[in-house]
Structure formats: structure tokens, C-alpha cells
Amino acid sequence: MKSFTGETKKPGVRDPDICVVTCAVTGVLANRRQNPGIPYTPAEIADECKRAYDAGASVVHIHARNDDGGPTFSPAVFARIKEEVRARCPIILNFSTGTILDDVTDQCTYVRESKPEIAALNMGTMNYAKYSPKRKQFDFDMVFPNTYSKIIKLLEVMNEVGVKPELECFDTGHTNGIAPLLDMGVLRPPLQFSFIMNVLGGIPGHVESLQLQTKIMPAGSEWEVIGISHGAWRMIAAALVLGGNIRCGLEDHLYLPNGEMATSNGPLVETAVRLVRDVGRRPATVEEAREILSLGAPR
Amino acid sequence: MKSFTGETKKPGVRDPDICVVTCAVTGVLANRRQNPGIPYTPAEIADECKRAYDAGASVVHIHARNDDGGPTFSPAVFARIKEEVRARCPIILNFSTGTILDDVTDQCTYVRESKPEIAALNMGTMNYAKYSPKRKQFDFDMVFPNTYSKIIKLLEVMNEVGVKPELECFDTGHTNGIAPLLDMGVLRPPLQFSFIMNVLGGIPGHVESLQLQTKIMPAGSEWEVIGISHGAWRMIAAALVLGGNIRCGLEDHLYLPNGEMATSNGPLVETAVRLVRDVGRRPATVEEAREILSLGAPR
Amino acid sequence: MKSFTGETKKPGVRDPDICVVTCAVTGVLANRRQNPGIPYTPAEIADECKRAYDAGASVVHIHARNDDGGPTFSPAVFARIKEEVRARCPIILNFSTGTILDDVTDQCTYVRESKPEIAALNMGTMNYAKYSPKRKQFDFDMVFPNTYSKIIKLLEVMNEVGVKPELECFDTGHTNGIAPLLDMGVLRPPLQFSFIMNVLGGIPGHVESLQLQTKIMPAGSEWEVIGISHGAWRMIAAALVLGGNIRCGLEDHLYLPNGEMATSNGPLVETAVRLVRDVGRRPATVEEAREILSLGAPR
Amino acid sequence: MKSFTGETKKPGVRDPDICVVTCAVTGVLANRRQNPGIPYTPAEIADECKRAYDAGASVVHIHARNDDGGPTFSPAVFARIKEEVRARCPIILNFSTGTILDDVTDQCTYVRESKPEIAALNMGTMNYAKYSPKRKQFDFDMVFPNTYSKIIKLLEVMNEVGVKPELECFDTGHTNGIAPLLDMGVLRPPLQFSFIMNVLGGIPGHVESLQLQTKIMPAGSEWEVIGISHGAWRMIAAALVLGGNIRCGLEDHLYLPNGEMATSNGPLVETAVRLVRDVGRRPATVEEAREILSLGAPR
Numbered sequence A, B, C, D: 001m002k003s004f005t006g007e008t009k010k011p012g013v014r015d016p017d018i019c020v021v022t023c024a025v026t027g028v029l030a031n032r033r034q035n036p037g038i039p040y041t042p043a044e045i046a047d048e049c050k051r052a053y054d055a056g057a058s059v060v061h062i063h064a065r066n067d068d069g070g071p072t073f074s075p076a077v078f079a080r081i082k083e084e085v086r087a088r089c090p091i092i093l094n095f096s097t098g099t100i101l102d103d104v105t106d107q108c109t110y111v112r113e114s115k116p117e118i119a120a121l122n123m124g125t126m127n128y129a130k131y132s133p134k135r136k137q138f139d140f141d142m143v144f145p146n147t148y149s150k151i152i153k154l155l156e157v158m159n160e161v162g163v164k165p166e167l168e169c170f171d172t173g174h175t176n177g178i179a180p181l182l183d184m185g186v187l188r189p190p191l192q193f194s195f196i197m198n199v200l201g202g203i204p205g206h207v208e209s210l211q212l213q214t215k216i217m218p219a220g221s222e223w224e225v226i227g228i229s230h231g232a233w234r235m236i237a238a239a240l241v242l243g244g245n246i247r248c249g250l251e252d253h254l255y256l257p258n259g260e261m262a263t264s265n266g267p268l269v270e271t272a273v274r275l276v277r278d279v280g281r282r283p284a285t286v287e288e289a290r291e292i293l294s295l296g297a298p299r
Ligand SMILES: [Zn+2]
Pocket: A024, A027, A061, A062, A063, A096, A120, A251
């Protein structure tokens, strides 16, 4: 049988046609003034996870928020989110661990306590800035530090409780920089990468960016694209063509391909899944995603 | 305003979001035993052109057939096809001129007489063979010759009657081989290329194949992908991502992305147009396609 | 120990630093009016092979000529060339089998009788033309046919007598077109490719051309670049950087990098070998080349 | 006349054959225990600049050191270095401005006072770490911060005194991150880039890395490669093939291509220049480099 690339499928090899679709339901940067559909509370977040699940996603990537929409790293809130999601659907949980601080105590705690199947892990340091073309100046201009010692702290907790790290790489040096972690044994194959495109200070949204990132990563790794802001749908299609998994959701881009604002994560996932099918692939079920991402049994 | 690549659109520059969708409605290789939807007669072909038009195509690429499905190069049949299509819709006509013979008298005649807006022109020589993996031998094994003198004969007629050549390139040497024709003045920019992928003896269906072909072609040229057989939908998505135009249709691939056989060209074009929209682009109207392809006024 | 790429060398894997340098000593297109150093007779050819050997080449690619410089496919002349070369040095012999005719009887005979270690084999059909920019017309305009049946005839003889085919690919379709031959078993890994760059009708001399050709070939194959005419030294350097073997010689390009005409193959090979060393690699000895190219013991 | 790529040279366009060779004579990381040839004092540094000049370099990149080899940012030392170099040869001066601190007061002072023709400018933030495979732990693990405000401070001084910034990019996000600076007008074309390869935390040394970096930079920019550590010669050859300028020197890599330690910068530049010539290019004179890099008249 032919795969979507036209080549004959090989038994015993990961089926290239299957695509793990992740939905990043909320993030922390955008708020309801920008898009009224953005969920804040655990129940709202869980409702969005259910919409993503119903539309064909098998993983949800989650940041926690206070009820007013501000970011929180409270382990209790993460626990509550897990509970609310689990009450609605068996979708795989991926919790963010990103923080601009060096201190990752809270992150370690909620990873250890909530044990999401996956925890996203920022793999390198970069500028974190926002420029206003209108005012010709920067709105903010900071460093987003992710030293090896910070990364190792998080990896050790993940290893301890059996949470799979998703290696979030904003540039090629983040991907290439895993070598010492592999050598130390704190990072263990098979690996799972997220290639974030189009963040100021990070790799730009070119097809060649994905080609270089996937060339650098160890052969046999799973990878997905995260296309931020405008150009997101093009990057999703590029990843589909190149054989990757994909991520969509209100954290990444607020708009549907036709330029209309998405009212919830549901239509975003529906569009992504339609793209998956229209290039000749199909979305992974939760069970298939568990196997593809080496996550073990549900818990 | 942002284009589908995330970059700001520039006034006066061809809108990168607009995609010319061509439908190759019949070809000459497949027959009704393989797919009952393949049109043979001028009326059947024209009905299929109308279905393609209704689904969002702005160009149809046409081979003529006898009523039993065999190929014909009869100028009268091409004239009849034009008449039947024109009676149904204003879609742009692209007539094949491909022949395994050196003699292109008939082709010159129907280009001169029917004056389709576009005529497809094979730009190089290659092997033309079909291998049977089952029987471990070749079904046929021939040369598909397209010498410069054959190409020049056809170009001179197209120049004479104002028919736009679509440069069909099966490999990089075909694209690169236009240099003498440009130098002689028999080929004149702006150029329009078709990059055919995945024919035995020609360039294989990789994203990198499209990247190299578009690097070789003169800057500012229009180009489309033609993905043959399995892998066709992936190649269409790749071209969409890379900013190209696309072609689909029963000549190129008989199946929808889910593996079901297409009952007509309509569903193939519908799928292609949905892909166009889902990456953040939109299909060209006939009027837009005329302008993008530099075809002049309808005739 | 680090290889020239900066990566650690792996035991049991072909040493990436070693580069097989081939010299194409004469060809058949250029003559002594163009370059007085071009050898014609078997003794002259063998003298050039010795100069190439002394300068660091481990393989010589040879066409036979009559004493007036015209091409010959006479088995007796090839036998004589072998004898003359063997009297001078143990360099590996690679005999051309290229012919614009379909009939390969002579080629089969001299491969069978002389049993060179390697025989070069053209892997596809293309236009074979020469354009004169001055006269704005073609000097000649032909088809260079290499159908599968012609290729198979030559391969069967090579298999019969244990001569290694060097797969000469002028474009990506030639490289990709080996699939049926592998499936039939007439072509057997490990394979050895030559990627010819910059012939009109073939792939142009871009770095990306080499990258695509090496992507298409089966993993684990050996490959060399053949850069024709101007741009040849750049293509040689590109192949060195990408890990390939290289070919130089009066057949491919008559000039040294500074634009001066080479007086013999010696200075061409000296320059190539200096490039090999200056990128951190080293030229293969004859013994190493035998092993790398899987040629077996001398005969 | 043909360029080294085989294409015809165009009048009025920067001659692609000319390559600006820069020598980074000392750096600050390596010391005389590692290589006795590393210069410390202004006179020693100037002697090395003269050796680089004599060997064919047209630019020297300089860090200042105390007499014991430790780093210094003393404006007086930079002034002294300039004086010593100018007493020996007219080579173009490129002063480093790199510092792990946020405070760039000293850097601004010596740029303003010494007015080197060029000042190197780090264009982004990244991890700065060194891993010991032997001890399976990090020797150090820090952030190398280069926020926009730090970059802008340095750019403003360079603009004020007419010093050309050389944009040192360790990853693609550094190259892509110039957009706000161009929009603010603090960075002004034509631009000059250095693409540093193979630093932990930065882009790895692949040919594709250079291809992506040069795709991202604004068209018409000048660029050079800086290949750090093993793999350096391969990266230099890659840049030569891709049309870039090159840098070598004891700051970047202590070894000649054959693995021997270089006794001074002279043999490193000699090797680089030989590579330049052997791919068919030639090293820029100081005057040509001034014009290519838009540096204006000597001062
Ligand atoms: Zn997130």
C-alpha cells in the first residue's frame, strides 16, 4: 500500500500517513479582549480541550491561568485542569513548563503531582522582545533564559515521574544543543520535538527552516511544527508535506485561514484535520498518538 | 495586509495568495476500464471542464480522444472541444501538444486554428517506459524525444498566433535547457512553467525537487506543479506552500486523498480548492488567471 | 578522532575523510587544436594516466581514440590502452561505454575482453545539443538515447565479468530511474554514482543539484561529481564539502582554476588533490579506492 | 567572461569571484598553553596582523588582551593595537565588541576613539556553555545576553562615528531579528553579516545552515562564514562555493587542515587563500575589500 508520499509503506515502521494533531488551547499571551473565545478557568480550558478532541486532536497543550486570565503556575490549578479534562475526554495532556524566571520549583511540582503524559520544555535561550512598528520602539525587550541547569532540573523531574519531555526548539541551536543532555543520559531517545517558527529572535517561518531543523534532530525522532501568528497555516501545511506532526490552537494563531477570528479551538482543529486528510494523511487517534509518542498506558 | 506566508503584501506585486488552479480533465493514458468517469468525446470533455470550472478551476488542460477513447491529434476534434467548452463556461483553454513522434504538423495546425489561450509544450527528451514489478520486466521502453528543433517548430506557431506556451519540465535539465531558446528570442518572458513530478525517468516527487526547479527557472516566472500518480496530493500541497500554482485532474491522478477513486474531475478540483483555501490562499478567478498568466483578453 | 565535518569518526564506517580522485584523461569531444595536451594514442593516454597517478588520482576514466583523435570503440584499442597503463602504474581503470547509437556490441566486447575494474554507464536519455550564442543557432541538436534495454544489455555483461558499473546520471530522473533495475536484480548494491553537472539538457551546476542527487540515490552509495566546463572547480569543491568523491581531467574542463589552460592532466589532478587536502580530507590510495568502491582484488 | 560559478559576469555587479579574507588573529578564549603562537600584546597582535596581510588577508578581527593573555576592553589597549597595526600595514581593522555583560561603556568608548573601519556586533542572545564529555558535566553554563537595547547602544555609536557594524549571527533568529533595527533606521543597508557555525547553543556546521542564513539575510548583503573548531575548513570551503567571504585565524580554529597546530596566523591565511584560488576565485585586495564592504576611504 502506498503512503501519502507515493512510496510503499513498510511493515514495522511508523505509518507516515498518521499525523498527531495537538491543540494549544489557551497559552498566556492573548486575552479575551483580543479573542473572546480564549478559556481562562480550568472548566473553560477543559471545555476547549473537549472541542479539540471532538474535532480530531489527540493531544492538548495547556498553560494555566487565573480566573482573570493572568498566568499562574499553581500546582493546584494544574491539578484541577487535569481533573476537568479527564472528566470530559481521554485526550493526552501536555503541560507547559515555560517561565522567564530561572526558578522552576512550581513547574517541577505540578509535573511531579499532576503527571501529564507530556511536558513541554524550552531548549534554549534567546531574546524575548516585542517591537511596535507604529511607535518605532520595543514594547518589551528581555532575555528568555533557559540554561542547561534549568533544563536539567526539569528533565530530572520528568524522568523521575515518567513524563515525556517535548523539546521546544525556537532555533537550530536549541535542537543541536541537546547533544550534552543525551551524553549525560538525562535526555533519552526516542525524542519528541516541537519546532516553533516565526517568533522574533527565533527561526523564521520558511520551509527551509523545517528542513534544517529536521536534518539536525536525531534520526527517528518525532516532531511537530508550531507556526506562530500569520503564516501559521502555511507552516502546518509544510509540516504535513514533510511528514511531521502539527499543532494549532488559540495559543499559536487566533485566525482561520480565511482571516476570520476563530470563535474557539474547535474550528481551528477542524481546519487542521481537514488539511491532514486533504494531503492524504489521517489524524492519529489518542491510542495511536500514545504509541507514536511512546507514552505508555493511560494514567 | 499579511499574505499567507506571514509577510506584508506589496502593492504592484503579483498577490502571492492567489493560486491558479488547472484541471487536466482527461489525458490519454487512462481509460474507462480504470475509471468510468474519464471523458472521451468533445461533449463529455466539455462537461468535465464545466465541472472543473464550477469547482473553482480557471484553466483546463485538454488532450483529444476518439470516441473509443484512443488519442487523436485531429484539428477538427480540438476545434469541436473548444466549441463545446465555450458553450458551457469561460474557462481558459490549455491544449496539449505532446507527441512521441517528431512530426508536429497536426499539433501546429490545431494550435494555429483553435488558438487556445495556452498550449503545453514538452521541454526535453527522456526515457518513456513502464515497468511491471509483478512481471519483473518493462511493459514498454521507449524514448520520448523533444529536440530543440521540435520545440522551436511549436514555439514559432504559438508566437505567430499569440498562444502562450506552458513549459512542461519533467526534470531540471528541461528547465535549465531554455537558455538557448531565450537567447534566440523564440521564447519570451514572462514564462510559465509546469513541473511534472514522479514520472519514471523524470524528477521524483520530493519537496526539494520543486525547490530546485523553482531556483533554476528565471525569477518572476509563473509555475505550477503536476504531481503524477500516488503522492499527487502531497505535491499539490507542497506547491501551495512554496507559492506555486497547482494542477489536478483525472490525467494526473485518479484518486481522492482518502484513496477513493474520483467519479469525475469535480471532486478532484473541489479538494484542490479546499487545500488552496486551507493554507490561507484563494483560487484565481478566470479573469485573475488571465492577468497572472499574461494571456490578454478573451477570444 | 574528528572527521573533516567536525564529527567524531565511527569505527567500521567508511572514513568520510578519504576521497577517491578520478581523472578523465581524454574524453572524445575536445581535440589538440583546443588543447595540445590531449592524448590520442594508447601510449599517450597511458602517459597521462601515469601523470594522474603520480599526482594522486586512484582511478582513470578512459575513452579510446584513433591516432588522429577521432573516437573509436575498437576492443583492440581498449585492450592496448589497458596494457600500456598497466605497464606504467596500478591505477584503477574505468572505461567509458557511452555511445549515441543504440548498438552496444563493441562496448560489450571490450568490457568483456578488457575487464576494466569499472565501466561508466549512462543512465538515461536526454537531448544532446550544442548552441552557438554567436550564430544564434544550434551547432547540432540530437537525442542521446539510453533506454532501459540498452542499459540492461551493458549491465548484464558487466555482471557476467565482474566489472563495476559507474552510474552516470546527467539529471535527477536518471538517478531515480534505477528503481526497476534494482527490482530486476540486474543492478546490485553497493552502487557507485557519477553526477554530471552543467551539460545542456542536464542538471545545472548548483550546490542544490548535488544535494538533490545525493538525496535521491540509495543511502550508502558512493558518489562523485563531474563538473563540466566552467564552474567545474566550484562543483569539485562542493562535492568535497558534501562528502563526495571527485573527478577532474581534460575530458571535463581544460582549464586550471586561474583560467590558464592545463598542459596535461597532471596539474589538474594536483589542483584537485590540493583541494581535497585543504578541506581536511585526503586522497584515497589505489588500495583504499578498491575497498571504498567494492572492486575486489587487482586483476 | 565567466565567473567561478560558470555564469557570465555582469558589469556593474559585485564581482562574485572576489572573496574578502578576514583573519581573527587572537580571540580571548585560547591561550599560549594551547597554542604558543597566540599573540597577547599590541605589538604581538600587530605582528600577526602583518603576517595575515602578507598571506593575503584584507581584514583583521581583533580582541584585546592584557600582557598575561587575559581579556581587556581597555580603550587605551585598543588604541595601541591600532597604532601598532597601522605602523606595519594598511589592513582593514575589525574590533570585537562582544561581552557577556550588559554594560558596553568600554566598547562604546574604544569604537568611538579608535574608529576601526568595522566593529563586530553580536546580534542575539543564546546559551553560552561548555560541556566536558569526560566528566559528563558542564564546565560552565551561562547566558550570553545581547538584548536589543544593548545592540542599539553599540549601533548608535557606530553610526555616530562611521564604523561599519559586522552583524555576528550565531543562529537564524539573530539574522532574522534585524527587522526591527532596520525599521527603526538604526541599522542601514548595505549590511555585512558573519555567520558563526558550530558553537554549542548556536547553528551547527552544515552546508544547509549557510544556505538558510543567506536566504534569511536581506538580498544584496555581504556575508562571511566563521567556522569554529573542527569542521572549520569545511565551512570555509562551503562559503567559498556558495559565494561568501571567509574568515580564518587562531580565534576560530588552531589547526591546519592536516591536523597540525598552526604556528601563527600566517599559515592559516595561506591555506585559506589557496582554497580561494583553487575554487576559481581570488582574494580581495585591501582596496577591493573597502569597496565591497562599503567602508569609504582609509582613515
Ligand atoms: Zn505553550
